[in-house]
Amino acid sequence: MVSTDAIRTAVGILGNGIALALFLSPLPTFVKICKKRSVEDFSAVPYVATLLNCMMWLVYGLPAVHPHSTLVLTINGSGLAIELAYVLLFLVYARSGKQRARVAAMLAAEAAFVVAVALLVLTTLRTHERRSMVVGVLCVVFGTMMYAAPLSVMKLVIQTKSVEYMPLTLSLASFFNGLCWTAYALIRFDLYITIPNALGVIFAVAQLLLYAVYYKSTQRQIADRKRKAAEAEMAEVVVVKAAAAAVDTNDDKPGGGAAQ
Numbered sequence: 709m710v711s712t713d714a715i716r717t718a719v720g721i722l723g724n725g726i727a728l729a730l731f732l733s734p735l736p737t738f739v740k741i742c743k744k745r746s747v748e749d750f751s752a753v754p755y756v757a758t759l760l761n762c763m764m765w766l767v768y769g770l771p772a773v774h775p776h777s778t779l780v781l782t783i784n785g786s787g788l789a790i791e792l793a794y795v796l797l798f799l800v801y802a803r804s805g806k807q808r809a810r811v812a813a814m815l816a817a818e819a820a821f822v823v824a825v826a827l828l829v830l831t832t833l834r835t836h837e838r839r840s841m842v843v844g845v846l847c848v849v850f851g852t853m854m855y856a857a858p859l860s861v862m863k864l865v866i867q868t869k870s871v872e873y874m875p876l877t878l879s880l881a882s883f884f885n886g887l888c889w890t891a892y893a894l895i896r897f898d899l900y901i902t903i904p905n906a907l908g909v910i911f912a913v914a915q916l917l918l919y920a921v922y923y924k925s926t927q928r929q930i931a932d933r934k935r936k937a938a939e940a941e942m943a944e945v946v947v948v949k950a951a952a953a954a955v956d957t958n959d960d961k962p963g964g965g966a967a968q
Contacts (some may be wrong), residue, residue, distance in 0.1 A: 716895040723888040727783045730881035731758075731790040737875050738794060741801050743872040749873050751859055752798040753809045757817070759791040761854035763822040764847045768900070772830060773839040842901030851904025855882065855911045862918055870920050870926045879919060881913035 711909065734755070741747050762784040767773060769780035795815055802808035833839045861874045886908030893901035 712895060717779070719888065719892045719895060723892050724779055726881070726885045727889050728876075730743070730878070730885040732785045733877040733881040734875060736877065741797060744757050745801055746803060747798055747801050747807075748803075749864070749874075751861055752795065752814075754854075754878075755791055755794040755798065756811065756814045757850070757854045757856075759788065759795055759815075759849045760818045760822070761847070762791055763818065764825075764843065764850050767822065767826045767829070768840070768843045768847050770826075773808060773836065773843055775836060793929055825864045834906040840935060848900055848903045848968060852907050855886065855908035857902060859911070866924055868929075869922050870929050872926055872930065874915060874919065876919055879912055879915040882908060883916065884916060886912055887891040 737750060741750065765780055765784040766788060767783065769777035771777075774780075791805060795811065798811050799815075801806055802811065825843070829839050829842055833842065865871050865874050874884065886905045889901060889905040895897075
């Protein structure tokens, strides 16, 4: 008979794979950003929040804080590297110096905060239970923030009736990631993992519902933009041709053309 621990480990490994897909899901967005050399209206908040979440879970998974948390360490270490790369791309392709300074300030504040928490917990608390409790509560807070970060994007979706800047891959990956880690936490109950991931499922469902509601209007808006761009380009071609025809006509007139 398969033991509970074996099932939990299997679910955790699956969770690692899904979480890795979650971290990598914004890749098409960042390819687009790199090609256009601009972050446009994409928000850095979800990536900065996810980075902080990964750093806090790394502290939680340390053997000195919460032993036997190898799966927590592996996936959040990978997530840290990936999310840091995303945030650095935001710094490179920010639309303005003000936007770049804001993202840099958030990044510096997060790093300082996590280092301070780790040092305080490891030097002032003597037992694994107390260390796990303090860091676990913080992980609940920041894990919830990570899943709630797209709320700002959801507000933009409702205002513009467009899901163009709320990637479907990110919403789907968030849903399956939250679902898997909630199951992992419930098999051998871990309150600190359960709360943020259960909330993550709820937030992801809300995003998917918005996507279903505004998908058609998004396609119409994109088609309208392309049509207007094509019309503008055609009008420009017509003006250029008209100007060229006028020059040719002037050259054909007696005395026209360059002086001899």
